[in-house]
Amino acid sequence: MNNNSKNTLNSLKRVVGIITLGSFIYISAYGAYLLNRYAAPNQVYIFIGVSFVLTLLAGVSLFLYDKRIKSILGGSPDEIIEVLKSINPIEGITHSSAGIWNTEIFSTVLSIKNEIENFEMSNIEEFNEASRLRTALDSVTAQIMIADTDLNIIYINSSAKNMFIEAQEEIRKIIPQFDAASLLGMNIDQFHKNPNHQRGLLAGLKGTHVAQFDIGNATIGFTAHPLIDSSGENVGTVVEWKNKTQQIKIENEIHNIVNASLEGDLTKRINLDDKEGFYQNISYGVNDLLSVNQLVIDETSRVLKGLSEGDLSDEISFDYTGSYEELKNHANNSIKKLHHVLSNVKRSAEEVQSGAQEISQGNLNLSNRTENQAMSLEKTAAAMEQMTGTVRQNADNVLEADQLAASTRTQAENSGEIVENAISAMEEIKVASTKIANIIGVIDEIAFQTNLLALNAAVEAAHAGDQGRGFAVVASEVRNLAQRSAEAAKEIKGLIQDSVSKVDTGTDLVYQSGEALDKIVDSVKKVSNIISEISIANQEQSMGIEQVNQSVLKMDESTQQNAAMVEQVAAASESLGEQSNELNQMMSFFELASIISKQSYNDQDNRSSSRPWSENSSSNSPPKLNIASAKSKHLSWKTRIRSFLDGKESLTMEQAVSHRDCDLGKWIYSEGIKYLGSSEAFNQLEKCHAGLHADIKTIITLKEQGNNNKAEDHYRNIEAASGKVVGYLDIIEGEIKLNSGQKNTEIHRIPATNTVNSNQNRESF
Template identity: 50%
Template sequence: MVASTLVDTMKEMAGDAWNSTIESAWTQALNVIAKVMLDAYKAPSNTNATSAPAMTPTTPATPAQGTTQMNDTDAAELDRLRSAVGGAMQAMMMIDRDFNVTYANQASIDLLAKHEATLQSVFPGFHAKGIIGSNIDAFHKNPAHQRTMLATPANLPYSTNIQIAHLTMKLNVTAMMDANGQYIGNALEWADITEEVAKENHVARLQGAIDSSAQATMMVDRDFVVTYVNQATKDLLTKNQMQFSAVFPGFNAANIIGTCIDIFHKNPAHQRQLLADPSNLPYQTDISVGDLKFELNVSATMDNAGNYVGNSLEWRDVTEIRKKEQDVARLQSAVDGAQANLMICDTDLVITYANPSVIEMMAGRAEQLRQKFPGFDARNLVGQCIDQFHKNPAHQRQLLGNAANLPAKAEISVAGLEFEVNATAILDHEGNLMGNMVEWGDITEQKDAERQIQSLIDNAVQGELNTRIDASTYSGFMKTLAEGINELMDAVVEPLNETQRVVKALSMGDLSETMEGEFSGQFAELRDSINETNTVLSEMVDQIMESSESILTSSDEISRGNADLSQRTEEQASSLEETASSMEQMTSTVKQNADNAREANQLASAARDQAEKGGDVVQKAVSAMGEINTSSKKIADIIGVIDEIAFQTNLLALNAAVEAARAGEQGKGFAVVAAEVRNLAQRSAGAAKEIKGLINDSVERVDEGSKLVDESGKTLEEIVNGVKKVSDIIAEIAAAAQEQSAGIEEVNKAITQMDEMTQQNAALVEEATAASESMNDEAKEMNKLMEFFDAEEEEPEPVKVVSKRKRRRSHEESHEPAPATKRKPAKRSARPAAPVADDDDEWEEF
């Protein structure tokens, strides 16, 4: 049993080097060793018998004397096997049932000696040469556990790995039996597998990393059969199962292992030729599967001996990446060819890109920029930090480092140049700031032109029209614009100068000057209008001078008529003043009468009210007397009832007395009571009779009073009616007086107004007189002023001028009153009628 276990262990350790010949030799040798050891163990021994097996392999133990003796053949075989075990590369050790080491071959001694320092650090006092005779309990933390496990051979063989510091030892324990099957000890085989475990752990780590890697990895052997796929590959293929099946019918992601990859190739020979030579690897390419794009990286797989055993394939779905790369390429092409001046910098403000437009712009301004930044080179902008162009880089870093501040636009001046800068944020797909894009605009010429244009406008507003824009340093649009503005100013100034010359002559009274020059559009209309205006003004001056003489004559006549009218108006005003005074007195008298009538009406109304109240009181008295009479009659009736009751009571008292007399002596008391009742009844009857008489007398007197009150009420009612009539008459008188007073007051107001109007008319007449005199003076002055103008000597043609003016004002109202209605040409009899009428019309048109 021990021999077979040892053979199995050595077979596992030898690996591919193990064969049947070696296995047969070792089996035979181990069986002999086991037999010799068992024989030696069972032989009678002296005091040294137990320790005999503990001799080193180089000093074979001499069997103790006993009943069993080995023959020469067995001894020779034992020596041969002992030499084989002692020289074996497998470390072997034997212990007895007390766990004492009885044997250790040279491989064990060498193994322990090799790691003696490590073992001493764990087991102080340990020495490899002293291992035989030591007890293995010293190597166990809990010896009882090992003793329990090794107590019965049923637990064996037992194999385990034990860790001693950094060492890993493989231990295999088997049971040793004697010829009779008795359990006599254990054989321990040791192997240092520290490096093997390290390699296994390394392989396990690599395997775990590949298995859990997000990178899809596949392995194929030299026949291109898939031998391994990690989970990422399975997920990738499963996710795109539909696309793979559409291109490769029968494809199944779940059965990829064992599949030959030739099925994925149109020409498998090409891939086989490529992968046949590992010097062609690694090889990277993109493959298309339907609409999908995969990046494939193929590398060679080598074994420990460096032999080419297969390939590792890494897959990556780059469909979206390639689309984005294509989009980026298109954008890159668009930006490179854009006329906009674009520059890109990263988060460290290092320029990573500048399109040709911005480079050309900077190169065109390089000479000026070098004055501020020596060594400036527009062709080498990429890679430079823009901090060097800022006085305070921290400000720009704070601005550009926060996407919330962007986009930001500014105008900057550098070395006499002016630029417009627009900075925007460049964000990744998660919204994180990756850098900035800066758009540059050279606005040097634009700003200079703006200043020159503003200066030109300011001077033009002040009347200085000789300013022009210096366009010699401009190019392109700005040059065209500046030259166009200069031409515009020239086109405006020339007609203005001509207009100024003509108007200046006009201000000096010279109407003979006209605008000259070849103009078009509104400037031509201005020229024609001013020239025509001079012609019309010349004609107007002649006509005004004639009209002023006519006005002078008319003003004299108006002045005389106004003086006569003023005198008559003053006389009329005096008469109205006297009439107004008389009407005021009459108004006062009538008003007083009306006031008296109003007071009388008020008194009559008060008397009527009092009379009406008295009638009401009398009526109430009559009603009260009637009620008293009714009550008196009721009382009389009640007294009659009381009289009847007294009569009946008297009869009853009489009857009671008769009955008392009949009763005799017993009825005396009752008779006395009856007599008293009778007396009371008689007295009540007498009193009732007297009251009835008094009541009847009162009723008669009340009837008489009621009649008197009724007569008084009728008389008072007649008085009230009379008072009403008097009050109505007085009210009518008061109303009439009031109306009369109002009428007279209206007359008085009318006379007063007439007086005021007369006074005003007198004042107006005086003003008209003064105005006519003033107009006479003004007409004389106007004649003097009109002599200032120097008009042409040619005879005007009024009819022609009028028609031209009417054509020019054809858009105005056609119902304008004719001048003839405002003037009286008949009074200017010294002038021909027709020409004067035409002159007035021309004046109105002007």
């Protein structure tokens, strides 16, 4: 290689060095971009400063090398100038043509140029993609933070920065050096009391980690995700932050309110001053729920309290929906039914009292007449009793004579029968005596045979010797008995023969007595028949008189019973009158409608007599107005308009009506202004009521025109206006009670204007 070639090669090396230096400058600029994307702001500024210094040095070097190249190459050909301009396009670089490069060197320079162009285009695409991702992360509402593997914060979007700015005062109570404005580039270790624990947790993080912590009075929640590149390595951590302070606060408020509600306290409410968005909407919902429950309980308690005090003329008048409406209907129907029943009972008690008085007077007159009749019957009964006694005595005497005659006749007949029986008995005795004589003969023979057997037994016993001695004794005894039996049989036989002789004599005498008794019986029969006829006549006479006497006695007894019964009825009537009077006094405890006699309870006016607008108007009282119904109807506009805006209900201008045409408006511009025109609450009510109806019509018009956003804005006015109308009605109700002499212990306040979520449909009262 000659000297010129060596010089050319060295010059090319210098050119390549210059190109390399330019590439370094470019890479430095691109590194500044990457650091601006992932590094902290102070690191970016340092890197840019270094790059700027290097760029200045490179410029000076290029200037010196340019002169050197010119001196070596003898000027710059057009091709070299174009190549150098494309490699490092610096305006104002010119060279004179002082030599020509060979083809190999020129190709090498062009190859280097192409590689630089390709590298530049690739990094421009990555830069554009990174810019889009950064713009997207800056636009989301989620609070995003990115840290590298050393836990240095290399990115934080505006939402996260704003969240830390809001919580900065609470965080500084624990970390005094905390500065939300300079989080980028800081290390996460500065925010933890135990950095090693946090590093160990994030270093081993394979999936999502969710946690929260309390710092000061703030509660911060976070969700950490590892950043994994295409090769599966952990290149950092992305953290989504969330300030849960307000969420925890409203959760605690709801928890306290629910516990208070379970204990029967429905007066607590969620404070709406520090709420917005979703938390404000749910707070409105909870407050509305408590309000409607308290309203239902208060109305029901008011009616039941009136019921316990005897006031049956009041009822629940608010318009509810669903189960509340069903409860109201059941309560009102029960009161109406009880009112109807007690009204009928009261009317019946009055009628019973009047009837009892009439019965008592009639019974008194009847008692006097019955007493006189009883005295007359008592005298008649005494006379009849005396005559009956005389007739009864005669009848008894005749009856006794008849009984004696009958007894004599019976005895005579019995005597005849006895004689006949005696004759028969004599004949039978005679026959029996003969039979006995025969039996005695048999016994005598048996005794004889027994004696023989005893002798034979004695002989046999003698032959037996000592062994038959006992048998010999028995045989001796049997023989003695046989001898005695034979002797007795002889004596009996003699007696029987004597008895038979005497029986024959007695039989003759009995025959003679029978004939005499037959004659006596015939005479007694004739006397007995005559006495029987007399007795029958006396009995019939006695029975007739007895029947008359019994009738008189029964009449006397009945009269006495009637007299006693009349006295009892009179006493019962008097007692019934007293009980009816007591019942009327008890019924006077209940305040019932005046028309109760000929109308059913469905036709009666059951408005409370304790409400001043249900009484007759006077110079000191305003005219009738159902304030409870007016409050209910105007509170219900919130729900109706909400349903209308959500497309669940249709409303027309005719339904909205004018503020002068509704029931409340008619009262305001007629009797209300007459009696309460000087009241400040009444004047404010008139103004709010007119504004409420105007907003309702405006909402209907805007909805029909398709301007939903403005309609939603006016809905917030409905929320406030309806609450104010109800508040002023409460004040007016209190004024009415005071003017009517009733004690008003409740203080009514005008509700403050509140905004409400226009995108959430909920019931409001």
